[in-house]
Amino acid sequence: MTVVDRLGTGRTTFSVEFFPPRNDEEERVLWRAVRELEPLDPAFVSVTYGAGGSSRDRTIRTTGRIAQETTLTPMAHLTAVDHSVAELRNVIGWYAASGVRNVLAVRGDPPGDPNGEWISHPEGLEYAEELVRLVRDLGDFCVGVAAFPHGHPRSADLDTDADHLVRKIRAGAGFAIAQLFLDPEYFLRLRDRLAARGCDAPLLPGVMPITTPRVLAKFGELAGVPVPAAISDRLLPLADDPAAFRQAGVEVVTRLCERLIAEGVPALHFYTLNRSKATCQVVSDLGL
Numbered sequence: 001m002t003v004v005d006r007l008g009t010g011r012t013t014f015s016v017e018f019f020p021p022r023n024d025e026e027e028r029v030l031w032r033a034v035r036e037l038e039p040l041d042p043a044f045v046s047v048t049y050g051a052g053g054s055s056r057d058r059t060i061r062t063t064g065r066i067a068q069e070t071t072l073t074p075m076a077h078l079t080a081v082d083h084s085v086a087e088l089r090n091v092i093g094w095y096a097a098s099g100v101r102n103v104l105a106v107r108g109d110p111p112g113d114p115n116g117e118w119i120s121h122p123e124g125l126e127y128a129e130e131l132v133r134l135v136r137d138l139g140d141f142c143v144g145v146a147a148f149p150h151g152h153p154r155s156a157d158l159d160t161d162a163d164h165l166v167r168k169i170r171a172g173a174g175f176a177i178a179q180l181f182l183d184p185e186y187f188l189r190l191r192d193r194l195a196a197r198g199c200d201a202p203l204l205p206g207v208m209p210i211t212t213p214r215v216l217a218k219f220g221e222l223a224g225v226p227v228p229a230a231i232s233d234r235l236l237p238l239a240d241d242p243a244a245f246r247q248a249g250v251e252v253v254t255r256l257c258e259r260l261i262a263e264g265v266p267a268l269h270f271y272t273l274n275r276s277k278a279t280c281q282v283v284s285d286l287g288l
């Protein structure tokens with residue numbers, strides 16, 4: 001089934017994101033998480049793609065194994081960084097050959113310094129919008145794109161950012177997944193901006209259970225905005241008490257998810273960092 005089919009049930013579901021393992025130990029950790037999440041029936045399972053194809057073979061292998069050895073619906077990410085169109089066609093062909101029909105088409109960031117100057121490959125693509133078209137043109141793929149509740153750092157303002165997101169969706173994407181956020185208002189206002197532009201493609205919030213102070217720091221890094229003071233004031237005093245920190249961090253994210261479910265989101269997309277325990281806990285607390 002495609003991701004869009006899996007999202008069309010009329011009730012809120014959830015999906016999970018993994019990164020491709022870099023060694024045998026990471027492979028074991030990932031597959032433990034996959035097997036623990038499988039019975040909870042996530043709508044889909046996505047696997048990220050490293051800059052410049054650094055994870056190409058591992059992303060192909062991991063999504064292929066998920067397609068062939070589990071009951072889960074896999075989605076492979078793909079970026080345009082350092083790839084010619086010919087190379088991109090090749091990767092998309094491998095996805096198809098290994099049974100992967102869902103692709104998250106993102107531009108990617110410049111390798112090394114994500115905030116550095118974006119330089120496209122001389123025979124490559126400039127924007128994710130073009131990657132969406134390429135993937136759609138090459139076969140019967142269901143394509144998703146990235147969305148930014150706080151605006152993409154390279155966008156002039158939130159309205160221009162929303163215009164570009166709508167262009168990606170009109171280029172052939174069936175859904176969008178949002179970057180991490182902790183204040184639901186930013187996500188809901190992005191959804192309003194899409195609706196105001198006549199775009200009703202499913203928009204999935206990205207959520208990450210905050211289990212340790214390190215994950216909290218990573219959160220700020222990924223979201224590109226500071227953690228709201230109310231949340232850091234609650235969590236940081238617990239930094240030396242791992243169990244209390246974890247409990248409070250999971251609770252913060254569960255409350256956020258409750259609000260999003262009340263707002264009718266089609267699915268919650270969990271950034272798992274290849275662990276399953278906290279995601280399973282939030283999912284079962286929410287009764288998903």
Ligand SMILES: Cc1cc2nc3c(=O)[nH]c(=O)nc-3n(C[C@H](O)[C@H](O)[C@H](O)COP(=O)(O)OP(=O)(O)OC[C@H]3O[C@@H](n4cnc5c(N)ncnc54)[C@H](O)[C@@H]3O)c2cc1C
Binds near residue numbers: 051127152155
């Ligand atoms: C859910 C999710 C998953 C991700 N997965 C990965 C991954 O697997 N691997 C990885 O390396 N990175 C990943 N990223 C990070 C992503 O690659 C970066 O955030 C990147 O900087 C933006 O990608 P994009 O697809 O949104 O780019 P684009 O949509 O191309 O946008 C890039 C910038 O250009 C602007 N823009 C877009 N279209 C136009 C246009 N037509 N004209 C002018 N300006 C335009 C946008 O507003 C934005 O400022 C992911 C991000 C998210 C939210």
